[in-house]
Amino acid sequence: MEKFELTILGCGSATPTLRHFPTAQILNIREKLFLIDCAEGTQLQLRKGGFKFGAINHIFISHLHGDHCLGLPGLVSTFALSGRTHDIYIYAPVGAEALFRPMFDFFCGNIEFKIHIREFDTTETSEIYADRSLTVTAFSLVHRMPTCGFLFKETPLLPHIRKDMIDFLGIPHYAINGIKQGEGWTTSEGVFYPHEKLTKPSAPPRTFAYCSDTVPVFQNAALLEGVDLLFHEATFLEQDVARARQTLHSTALGAAKFAQAANAKQLVIGHFSARYTDEELLLAEAKAAFPNVALADELLTFKV
Amino acid sequence: MEKFELTILGCGSATPTLRHFPTAQILNIREKLFLIDCAEGTQLQLRKGGFKFGAINHIFISHLHGDHCLGLPGLVSTFALSGRTHDIYIYAPVGAEALFRPMFDFFCGNIEFKIHIREFDTTETSEIYADRSLTVTAFSLVHRMPTCGFLFKETPLLPHIRKDMIDFLGIPHYAINGIKQGEGWTTSEGVFYPHEKLTKPSAPPRTFAYCSDTVPVFQNAALLEGVDLLFHEATFLEQDVARARQTLHSTALGAAKFAQAANAKQLVIGHFSARYTDEELLLAEAKAAFPNVALADELLTFKV
Numbered sequence: 001m002e003k004f005e006l007t008i009l010g011c012g013s014a015t016p017t018l019r020h021f022p023t024a025q026i027l028n029i030r031e032k033l034f035l036i037d038c039a040e041g042t043q044l045q046l047r048k049g050g051f052k053f054g055a056i057n058h059i060f061i062s063h064l065h066g067d068h069c070l071g072l073p074g075l076v077s078t079f080a081l082s083g084r085t086h087d088i089y090i091y092a093p094v095g096a097e098a099l100f101r102p103m104f105d106f107f108c109g110n111i112e113f114k115i116h117i118r119e120f121d122t123t124e125t126s127e128i129y130a131d132r133s134l135t136v137t138a139f140s141l142v143h144r145m146p147t148c149g150f151l152f153k154e155t156p157l158l159p160h161i162r163k164d165m166i167d168f169l170g171i172p173h174y175a176i177n178g179i180k181q182g183e184g185w186t187t188s189e190g191v192f193y194p195h196e197k198l199t200k201p202s203a204p205p206r207t208f209a210y211c212s213d214t215v216p217v218f219q220n221a222a223l224l225e226g227v228d229l230l231f232h233e234a235t236f237l238e239q240d241v242a243r244a245r246q247t248l249h250s251t252a253l254g255a256a257k258f259a260q261a262a263n264a265k266q267l268v269i270g271h272f273s274a275r276y277t278d279e280e281l282l283l284a285e286a287k288a289a290f291p292n293v294a295l296a297d298e299l300l301t302f303k304v
Numbered sequence: 305m306e307k308f309e310l311t312i313l314g315c316g317s318a319t320p321t322l323r324h325f326p327t328a329q330i331l332n333i334r335e336k337l338f339l340i341d342c343a344e345g346t347q348l349q350l351r352k353g354g355f356k357f358g359a360i361n362h363i364f365i366s367h368l369h370g371d372h373c374l375g376l377p378g379l380v381s382t383f384a385l386s387g388r389t390h391d392i393y394i395y396a397p398v399g400a401e402a403l404f405r406p407m408f409d410f411f412c413g414n415i416e417f418k419i420h421i422r423e424f425d426t427t428e429t430s431e432i433y434a435d436r437s438l439t440v441t442a443f444s445l446v447h448r449m450p451t452c453g454f455l456f457k458e459t460p461l462l463p464h465i466r467k468d469m470i471d472f473l474g475i476p477h478y479a480i481n482g483i484k485q486g487e488g489w490t491t492s493e494g495v496f497y498p499h500e501k502l503t504k505p506s507a508p509p510r511t512f513a514y515c516s517d518t519v520p521v522f523q524n525a526a527l528l529e530g531v532d533l534l535f536h537e538a539t540f541l542e543q544d545v546a547r548a549r550q551t552l553h554s555t556a557l558g559a560a561k562f563a564q565a566a567n568a569k570q571l572v573i574g575h576f577s578a579r580y581t582d583e584e585l586l587l588a589e590a591k592a593a594f595p596n597v598a599l600a601d602e603l604l605t606f607k608v
């Protein structure tokens with residue numbers, strides 16, 4: 001199966017520490033790299049992970065807190081210094097253009113590519129990206145500033161043609177595309193073979209959802225129903241739930257309950273507060289409500 | 305002797321690599337920390353080095369290329385998140401205010417300290433900082449944009465009183481300060497003891513000079529005459545001298561010749577191009593002209 005995998009570049013909260021970089025993740029879908037959030041140090045983590053900078057064309061910023069976007073000027077500067085010639089697209093909440101355009105203009109002189117900043121409205125669910133094989137939907141989260149999560153969803157693939165049936169029935173080449181699209185076939189004897197007899201279903205479209213920073217927003221569970229891989233922030237332990245509520249973050253248990261509500265297949269938690277030296281405690285609290293959960297860590301990869 | 309030491313936080317050029325962080329250095333003078341340049345990753349390097357963020361009150365930016373200043377928003381955000389209450393002063397070429405003030409305003413909300421950006425004119429030599437024990441002088445370098453180097457110089461200390469002489473002559477306490485300032489003493493018998501007989505000279509003021517990014521600017525040699533520790537950029541090997549001239553950088557040999565012209569006591573070279581895997585070659589070329597030279601490296605400390 002073609003690649004669909006998430007690599008954590010940073011999973012700490014607030015500031016870089018000796019244990020964690022602040023937030024950035026990279027989603028590799030068939031060797032196209034989608035960068036999700038871009039804290040200070042992201043470009044260094046990309047190098048450590050051996051990711052090709054030229055394969056990154058789309059960057060998704062969940063919100064404009066520094067620990068989710070302050071790596072942008074440095075990364076785009078590096079694109080500029082490396083002689084990049086293809087455009088880069090940055091999807092970010094309203095405000096990003098005013099904030100980052102002057103930085104890009106100043107630090108990335110004489111470049112041969114365009115920097116597109118596509119701002120989206122964080123108050124509504126909207127498709128902010130689509131290509132032949134993927135859509136990205138932004139959906140509202142609840143944090144101290146306008147924030148969105150992202151749902152990455154493969155476009156459903158056409159079914160596979162059953163070559164044995166095609167050969168057996170002597171179906172001509174010109175008819176194949178129609179059959180892939182859903183048509184059946186009637187033989188010269190007048191026997192009708194429905195689409196389902198002539199094809200095998202392709203793999204179901206894979207999905208990844210990213211929820212950070214936020215309290216658990218159970219209204220999003222329907223949109224994310226059955227998601228293959230869910231990243232949800234889990235800044236705090238349950239003992240600090242008051243602090244989580246105050247700062248509009250999640251506890252590990254809250255993240256797990258959301259994963260359960262969304263019928264996620266796998267949960268990864270991150271955005272850990274630096275106050276905890278033992279993150280296994282966060283894992284244990286999440287496991288109580290959602291068994292298939294893992295702790296994020298730098299350069300850890302999760303395959304779908 | 306009280307501390308006067310330089311720690312390299314990053315000594316690569318252009319972009320972060322797996323070998324080097326881009327430029328930042330910290331000068332510890334009697335536990336006051338002076339940050340010189342602040343590339344992306346500086347705050348992480350400060351943590352690795354165990355430096356107290358609260359002891360940094362003054363930041364000196366040589367020029368507004370990304371690899372010398374893009375760590376500022378993240379570092380100042382971290383100051384904000386850590387509940388800092390004392391002001392921070394940033395000394396930088398003209399343009400820094402327009403560029404960074406909007407970032408600070410946006411990313412550092414509700415802070416209890418002021419962020420002072422003190423712009424200086426890079427075309428002239430000027431004292432940009434002074435306290436009781438130190439002055440910092442900015443001097444012009446020659447690079448692709450307005451750039452300054454910095455000379456850190458201890459204020460000359462008053463001489464030490466010779467307690468044996470004070471006791472022997474029965475000099476009263478009220479006269480001590482005058483003697484420190486240069487006065488002599490006449491005994492009740494009318495014998496005059498000059499200042500030099502009553503004191504021992506204190507240690508000479510120590511100096512550190514920072515020259516990056518630049519071609520060697522021999523006009524600065526007089527200002528830096530006899531400097532104890534000189535950091536000079538040495539981006540290129542002599543084989544790439546044409547590239548050095550084109551980009552207004554120095555070769556290792558060029559840096560060494562400047563150190564020689566300035567009668568520096570010790571030279572540290574850095575700002576290495578990522579093209580060289582063996583930096584010992586840079587060292588060898590510098591040594592040919594100036595023997596007391598060392599290669600910069602992350603978290604390496606040079607004491608004066």
